[in-house]
Each structure stands twice: as C-alpha cells, then as structure tokens.
Amino acid sequence: MxxxxxxxxxxxLMGVILAAVILLVxxxxxxxxxxxxxxxxxxxxxxVAVGIGLAWGKGGMLTLGQGVFFGLGAYMxxxxxxxxxxxxxxxxxxxxxxxxxxxxxxxxxFRSGGLTIVLIIVVPxxxxxxxxYAVFSRRVKGAYFAILSxxxxxxxxxxxxxxxxxxxxxxxxxxxxxxxYRLADPANKQMLFTxxxxxxxxxxxxxxxxxxxxxxxxLVAVRDQEERVRFLGYDPAQVKVFAYVVAAVMASVGGAMxxxxxxxxxxxxxxxxxxxxxxxxxxxxxxATLLGPVLGALGVAYAETTxxxxxxxxxxxxxxxxxxxxxAFLPGGLASLGSLVRRLRRQPQEV
Amino acid sequence: MQKDYLQVRDLHVEFDxxxxxxxxxxxxxxxxxxxxxxxNGAGKTTVVDAITGLVPSTGSIEYGSTRLNxxxxxxxVRLGIGRTFQTASIFEQLTVLQNLxxxxxxxxxxRSLLRTRRExxxxxxxxxxxxxxxDLRDRKGGELAHGQRQWLEIGMLLVQDAKVLLLxxxxxxxxxxxxxxxxxxxxxIGPDRTIVVVEHDMDFMRxxxxxxxxxxxxxxxxxxxxxxxxxxxxxxxVYLGHAATEAARQAMAADKEAI
Numbered sequence: 194m195x196x197x198x199x200x201x202x203x204x205x206l207m208g209v210i211l212a213a214v215i216l217l218v219x220x221x222x223x224x225x226x227x228x229x230x231x232x233x234x235x236x237x238x239x240x241v242a243v244g245i246g247l248a249w250g251k252g253g254m255l256t257l258g259q260g261v262f263f264g265l266g267a268y269m270x271x272x273x274x275x276x277x278x279x280x281x282x283x284x285x286x287x288x289x290x291x292x293x294x295x296x297x298x299x300x301x302x303f304r305s306g307g308l309t310i311v312l313i314i315v316v317p318x319x320x321x322x323x324x325x326y327a328v329f330s331r332r333v334k335g336a337y338f339a340i341l342s343x344x345x346x347x348x349x350x351x352x353x354x355x356x357x358x359x360x361x362x363x364x365x366x367x368x369x370x371x372x373x374y375r376l377a378d379p380a381n382k383q384m385l386f387t388x389x390x391x392x393x394x395x396x397x398x399x400x401x402x403x404x405x406x407x408x409x410x411x412l413v414a415v416r417d418q419e420e421r422v423r424f425l426g427y428d429p430a431q432v433k434v435f436a437y438v439v440a441a442v443m444a445s446v447g448g449a450m451x452x453x454x455x456x457x458x459x460x461x462x463x464x465x466x467x468x469x470x471x472x473x474x475x476x477x478x479x480x481a482t483l484l485g486p487v488l489g490a491l492g493v494a495y496a497e498t499t500x501x502x503x504x505x506x507x508x509x510x511x512x513x514x515x516x517x518x519x520x521a522f523l524p525g526g527l528a529s530l531g532s533l534v535r536r537l538r539r540q541p542q543e544v
Numbered sequence: 545m546q547k548d549y550l551q552v553r554d555l556h557v558e559f560d561x562x563x564x565x566x567x568x569x570x571x572x573x574x575x576x577x578x579x580x581x582x583x584n585g586a587g588k589t590t591v592v593d594a595i596t597g598l599v600p601s602t603g604s605i606e607y608g609s610t611r612l613n614x615x616x617x618x619x620x621v622r623l624g625i626g627r628t629f630q631t632a633s634i635f636e637q638l639t640v641l642q643n644l645x646x647x648x649x650x651x652x653x654x655r656s657l658l659r660t661r662r663e664x665x666x667x668x669x670x671x672x673x674x675x676x677x678x679d680l681r682d683r684k685g686g687e688l689a690h691g692q693r694q695w696l697e698i699g700m701l702l703v704q705d706a707k708v709l710l711l712x713x714x715x716x717x718x719x720x721x722x723x724x725x726x727x728x729x730x731x732x733i734g735p736d737r738t739i740v741v742v743e744h745d746m747d748f749m750r751x752x753x754x755x756x757x758x759x760x761x762x763x764x765x766x767x768x769x770x771x772x773x774x775x776x777x778x779x780x781x782v783y784l785g786h787a788a789t790e791a792a793r794q795a796m797a798a799d800k801e802a803i
Contacts, residue, residue, distance in 0.1 A: 418633060
C-alpha cells in the first residue's frame with residue numbers, strides 16, 4: 194500500500210516536471226509573443242476546467258454557471274488594476290470620461306493589491322458556500338442544479354451590463370500595469386504566462402491529491418449513491434459544497450489572471466455562452482479524469498482560435514458537432530479513448 | 545435496567561392520509577436480537593424508516609436519553625443507529641476495503657479526509673474477519689455474491705460502530721448455507737449491540753430470534769419469545785390467512801402457466 198502510494202507520488206512529480214518543462218521552458222522558446230499570450234489565455238480557461246472536472250466529473254454537479262466565479266475574480270482584479278493605474282487617490286479614467294468622476298465606496302478595498310488577492314479567494318468561497326449549502330441541503334440536483342447555476346450566470350451578466358460604475362457593457366479595459374510591472378513589456382507578458390502556468394500546475398496537483406484522498410472516494414460515492422452516503426453518517430450537502438467551493442475558487446483565480454493577460458473583462462465574458470464554453474472542453478477531454486479537463490479546455494480553445502482565424506463563421510458548427518459526437522459516442526470524453534481501444538483489442542482474445 | 549435501549553412510543557406514520565403505522569410501542573434492550581415479522585404491508589419497513597429518520601413520524605422514538613424524532617438521517621447515524629436495506633446498497637465501484645473504510649469515516653476528523661489511506665485501521669481488519677470477507681478485501685463491491693454483499697453491509701455497520709442495527713430482510717434471496725452463516729454472524733455480534741431484523745423467513749426467525757414482535761396492518765399484534773408468539777391465536781389467524789392467500793395466488797399462477 195505504502196509502496197504503491199510512493200510510486201504514485203513519483204509519477205505525479207514526473208508529470209509536474211514534464212508540464213513545467215513544456216510550459217515554462219519549451220513554450221516561451223518556441224512560440225511567438227502573440228501565440229504565447231494566446232496560450233496564457235487558454236491556461237486561464239483550463240484553470241476553470243480543472244474545477245469543473247472536480248465538481249462535475251467527480252461530484253456530479255453540472256456547473257453551468259462558472260462564468261459567475263470567473264467574472265468575480267476577473268472584475269476584482271480589473272478594479273485593482275484600474276485603481277493602481279490611476280495612482281494613489283486617483284479615479285479610474287472611464288469614471289471621469291463617461292461618469293461624474295465619483296469613486297463608489299465599494300471600489301476602495303481594491304486599492305490594496307494584497308487585499309484584492311485575498312478577496313479573489315474569499316468572495317467566491319463565501320458565495321459558493323452559501324449558495325451551495327442552500328441548494329444542496331434542499332437536495333436540488335441534476336438538471337435543476339444546472340438550470341439554476343445557468344440562470345445565475347445569465348442574471349450576473351445582465352446585472353453587470355447595468356452597472357456603469359464598473360464599465361457597463363464595455364466592461365473594464367485599457368490596463369497599463371500589473372502590480373507595478375508594465376503590461377506592454379514582452380518580458381512582463383512572459384512573466385504573466387509563467388504565473389498562470391504555475392497556478393494551473395498547482396491546481397492540478399491539488400485536484401490530484403483530492404482524487405486520491407478519502408474525500409475523493411466520498412465525493413464519488415455521493416455522486417453515485419447520495420442517499421446511501423447519508424446512512425454512513427455524512428451530510429452529502431457538505432461533501433458537495435466543498436468541491437463546489439474549490440471549483441469556484443479555481444474559476445475565480447482563472448478570471449483574475451485572464452484580466453492582465455487579455456487586457457479586458459466585460460459582461461460577455463461571464464454570461465451563459467462562456468459558461469457553457471468552459472464546460473465543453475471538460476466534456477470533450479473527459480470530465481472524470483485528472484488531465485482530461487485541462488487538455489480538453491486547451492484543445493478546444495486552440496481549435497476555436499485556429500478555426501475562427503481560417504473560417505470565421507464555421508467554429509460554432511464545429512463546436513456543436515464535436516460536443517454531440519463526444520457525448521453520443523464517448524461519454525467519458527477523449528480521455529476514455531485509451532481504455533476503449535484496449536478493450537476493443539482485448540476482445541478477440543476473450544472470444 | 546440496562547443503559548442502552550431503543551424505545552418507541554405511540555408511533556404514527558401517515559402517507560397522504562394513509563395510515564401506515566399506528567400506536568406502535570417497542571422497547572428493545574442491548575443484547576436483544578429482535579425479529580419484526582408480519583404479512584406484507586404490515587408496516588415493518590416503515591417502522592425502521594421512521595426510526596432512521598427517512599420518513600416523518602409522530603410519537604416518540606428514543607435511544608438512551610436522546611430523542612430521535614426531528615433529527616436528520618445522518619445525525620441519527622452518528623448517534624450509533626445504522627441500517628441496511630432490502631437490496632444491498634454497497635458502493636459497487638469501490639473495493640470491499642474501500643467500502644468499509646468509507647463507513648469508518650464518521651469517526652475521522654475532516655482534515656484526515658484530505659489524506660490518502662495508508663494502512664488498514666484495526667477496526668476494519670476486525671470487521672473483515674467477523675464478516676468473513678478478509679480474503680476478498682480487494683474485490684470490487686459489484687463483483688460480490690448476493691450473500692457477501694449483505695455481509696459487507698453488516699460489516700459497514702460494524703466499522704461505523706453502530707450500537708443499534710436495523711436490518712431489513714438481510715437473508716432474502718440467500719441460500720440455506722448463507723442464511724445459516726448470516727444468523728451465526730448476528731449471534732456473534734449481538735451481545736454488545738441491539739439488533740432488529742425485519743424478516744419474512746419463518747425458519748430463519750425460529751432459529752435465531754431471541755424475541756419477536758408481530759406487526760399487522762400497522763399495529764403491534766403480539767410480542768414475546770418465539771414460542772409465545774407462535775402460540776398466539778391472533779398471530780396464527782393472520783399467518784394462516786396470509787398462507788391461504790399465498791396458496792391461492794400460487795394456484796392462479798400455475799393455472800396461467802397451464803394456459
């Protein structure tokens with residue numbers, strides 16, 4: 194048993210080293226500045242995907258509204274960047290250009306970089322905990338939970354459009370620096386890419402440990418036989434809330450990194466459509482596996498960019514077709530291809 | 545009087561106006577192996593459901609000095625009251641060991657949940673021996689035979705450290721040998737615990753029951769030792785009636801087959 198787990202740890206460390214070499218050494222050496230920042234953006238999506246893999250793949254919660262948490266992280270980071278661009282005591286440019294130049298009180302906490310980082314973790318934690326507990330302890334699940342979370346994403350996007358104090362439809366953009374580093378500088382762009390890569394690797398390791406822990410077994414047990422778990426003396430709602438909170442924090446961090454990398458956040462990045470987009474990569478990659486969601490999210494984002502560069506109106510059809518094919522023929526996602534091939538190969542011998 | 549006991553007073557359970565259980569009183573002491581018998585629809589399973597918090601009830605259900613009514617299912621389990629179901633509901637994707645391990649979880653801290661299992665806890669090892677599945681510990685739950693599944697479920701109650709075991713038809717569908725083994729298992733674990741068995745199998749009841757409660761139409765019809773209950777004319781009437789309808793149904797089925 195112990196030897197086995199040591200072996201697992203060794204494999205995980207090898208994986209981390211491999212990922213680190215690819216992302217931190219190889220990618221910056223091979224890719225152009227433009228491609229590298231595209232990859233950085235995809236990595237932000239992949240962070241959301243890791244969380245969805247945990248909540249949906251292992252926990253059975255179809256989180257169709259992760260755009261809410263992604264948006265929370267993104268807007269909090271964006272507000273901090275706007276304030277630090279404006280300088281101490283300054284007011285963000287768009288408030289004076291299009292508004293009365295008054296800074297609302299709830300902007301103030303984001304003057305501090307440290308506090309912003311804390312809030313990027315704490316706000317989604319509290320929201321996901323409160324929401325999750327209310328929903329799961331009332332035994333709302335399956336499609337009802339999916340509809341609820343999607344409605345929340347829609348409401349959030351609509352709410353943001355109406356809030357001129359955080360940019361309304363345009364959202365927040367035109368950031369010049371990130372914690373004192375100029376964003377126009379290619380070296381700093383590479384630094385953002387490095388931070389995002391490290392965060393993604395850390396998240397995958399966290400989920401790896403969760404999957405192999407007793408909690409992971411419990412989460413799968415709740416997914417498959419929630420009522421039975423009650424008779425083991427656990428409250429299934431608590432088990433689910435924890436996974437939901439972790440997924441929310443990951444989405445929020447992904448959103449927070451998205452802002453300096455892409456340079457904009459607007460309501461169209463947090464609504465229903467992007468929320469579904471987050472999910473597609475996870476489904477295609479294989480939701481219940483460790484790396485399926487990450488690779489799926491990266492692959493889908495890459496395909497989207499390449500295809501829409503060449504065939505601008507084609508992507509939506511391709512995305513829909515891919516989704517249908519995977520759900521219909523490979524419900525476990527592309528990650529299950531390996532075991533499927535092995536099964537097919539073994540079959541003739543069994544007969 | 546012994547300290548650990550389960551006491552039910554004036555229990556009522558209603559489903560949309562249909563009275564499933566009424567005025568049921570039960571007192572079961574530690575060390576007792578109580579059988580709950582009665583014809584179909586007598587309310588046996590409903591009584592167990594009410595005790596474990598699965599269905600709302602009125603009246604009082606007390607374990608020791610704790611009142612169980614109004615508590616949630618998982619809270620009742622944490623007080624030491626465990627149950628099994630008519631169809632064994634183990635986790636088919638998990639191994640025997642993992643099934644037992646997950647059941648032992650209520651005695652762990654939350655933080656330890658985030659760690660990986662490194663060794664088998666002594667109480668799990670003990671339970672594996674008691675239920676006789678030590679050699680099958682790495683087998684998946686879904687691969688177990690019918691009888692083994694029920695034993696695994698009883699094992700899960702043991703590692704859960706349940707003081708009251710409510711077993712819903714544990715030997716249904718078992719072979720004669722499996723029944724015998726199950727009965728002996730119950731006798732082995734019985735002395736420190738309170739065991740309530742809902743059962744249809746009269747031979748099994750006669751071999752292993754220490755006391756019997758007969759339910760009919762949602763009320764207690766008779767209570768006592770096996771001999772006392774068997775000689776009760778009201779019980780005979782209910783069971784003869786039941787046997788008569790059973791015989792008629794079998795005759796009808798035979799007729800249908802002939803056609």
